[in-house]
Amino acid sequence: SCLSWNAYIKPQLISSDYEGIVALWDAAVGTSIRSFDEHDKRAWSVDFSTVEPMQLASGGDDTKVKIWATNMKNSVATIESRANVCSVRFNPEKAKEIAFGSADHHVHYYDLRKTSTPVHEFSGHRKAVSYVRFLNGDSLVTASTDCTLREWSISESLSSGTSQCRRSFEGHTNEKNFVGLSVSGDGEFIACGSETNEMFVYYSCLSRPLITHPFGNSLDSVSGEELPDEDPGQFVSSVCWMHHTPNVIITANSQGRIKVMEMV
Numbered sequence: 001s002c003l004s005w006n007a008y009i010k011p012q013l014i015s016s017d018y019e020g021i022v023a024l025w026d027a028a029v030g031t032s033i034r035s036f037d038e039h040d041k042r043a044w045s046v047d048f049s050t051v052e053p054m055q056l057a058s059g060g061d062d063t064k065v066k067i068w069a070t071n072m073k074n075s076v077a078t079i080e081s082r083a084n085v086c087s088v089r090f091n092p093e094k095a096k097e098i099a100f101g102s103a104d105h106h107v108h109y110y111d112l113r114k115t116s117t118p119v120h121e122f123s124g125h126r127k128a129v130s131y132v133r134f135l136n137g138d139s140l141v142t143a144s145t146d147c148t149l150r151e152w153s154i155s156e157s158l159s160s161g162t163s164q165c166r167r168s169f170e171g172h173t174n175e176k177n178f179v180g181l182s183v184s185g186d187g188e189f190i191a192c193g194s195e196t197n198e199m200f201v202y203y204s205c206l207s208r209p210l211i212t213h214p215f216g217n218s219l220d221s222v223s224g225e226e227l228p229d230e231d232p233g234q235f236v237s238s239v240c241w242m243h244h245t246p247n248v249i250i251t252a253n254s255q256g257r258i259k260v261m262e263m264v
Contacts, residue, residue, distance in 0.1 A: 002045045008053035012070070016043035022058045024070055036068055038075055045087045051095035059085030059100050067098075067112060079115045081108060086130045086178075091154075093137030101129030107142050109154065122152050122163045130174075131181035133190075135204060139166070141190055143181040147174050149192060149202065171209040172200040177254075180239040184246040189263075191249055193236025199251045201263065213261065215253045231255070 006012035011028035020039030023032050036058070043060035059065040061084045067077040083104035091097040096112045097119075107122035107129055125144040133141050140152040149169035156164040172179070172194035179193030189210070190202045201211040215236055217226040235254050242248040247263040 001043065004046045004048045004056070006048045006053055007050045012048075014046045014048060014056050016046045016058055016060070018042045020060055020062070022046055022056075022066070022068070024056075034070070034073070036066070036073070036075065038066055038078075039064065044085065045100075047089050049090040049095060050092045051090070055090075055095070057088045057090060057098060059088040061085075065098070065100055065110075077112060077115050079108075079110055084128075086128060087132045089132045089134060091137055092134050099132045099134075099140055101132045101142055101144075103128040105129065105144070107132060107140065107152070109140075120154075120157050120161075120163070122157065122165075124150060124163055124165050127175075130178055131192075133181055133183045135183055135187040135190075139187075141181070141183060141204075143174065143179075143192055145175055145177075147172065149181070149190060151204065167205075167207055169202045169207055169209075171202075171212070172196070172198070177235050177237065179236055180251075182239045182241045182249070184241045185243045186246045189241070189246070191239040191241060191251075193239055193251065193253070195235040197234040197236060197253060199236050199239060199249070199261075201249075211263065213251075215251065215257065215259065 002016045004014045011026050013025040013027045015023050020043045022036040024034045039060045041061035043058050046058045049055040054070045056068050063081045065079040066075040083102045086101045088100040099109045105125050108118045109120045126146040129144050131143040138154050143149050151166045153164040173196050182191045197215045199213045200209045203210045237254050238252040240250045252258045
């Protein structure tokens with residue numbers, strides 16, 4: 001259900017699956033190094049810390065976020081949530097801070113030195129928060145099945161005690177599916193999918209889409225040409241900016257098609 005590369009130990013890859021298993025892989029040889037199996041239900045999300053390369057997190061339908069160390073079999077910390085955990089992300093600049101999106105419509109922000117109570121709960125989304133990403137160490141961007149993306153100020157929210165939403169991004173359609181969310185390496189552009197089978201790109205300073213790209217119909221297996229009748233149930237299911245090439249984005253849709261696109 002989710003993959004995350006180790007930013008420092010290049011061959012290391014972490015995965016999560018529908019059985020709740022979190023697996024650490026050596027991608028250079030294609031073998032599993034270790035499996036973590038403490039989740040009771042499906043694990044939706046995994047993330048490697050970019051500050052502590054041996055630390056990773058996972059979250060799932062058992063309402064738990066687990067913190068792991070790559071050299072230890074058992075989890076080193078557990079955060080108990082009220083509802084299913086859809087997405088978990090470490091702060092890219094602060095080793096002990098983590099955020100996760102939940103089916104309870106909130107984004108939960110924790111200091112791992114005190115996992116019993118969140119530092120803040122960001123409120124404003126009207127439905128489940130399906131993705132959490134960081135623009136930088138002080139800015140969160142989140143996606144929800146309420147058809148919006150939202151950017152939050154962490155420092156302003158913590159100092160005021162109320163959720164400070166800097167901007168809401170609207171234009172795409174997302175009411176029931178996981179459609180992906182990705183932030184470019186320079187933090188300027190945000191991409192997501194849509195249930196209209198389109199890919200949307202937002203500039204971080206503008207609320208309306210900068211670019212929309214129709215994914216197109218399915219391809220004929222013989223000719224390779226697009227079929228004339230598009231399946232209305234298709235949607236863009238995943239997006240990912242290339243880290244060192246911020247104008248190139250990879251997208252996939254619900255029919256298994258993948259496109260590599262360059263923003264010019």
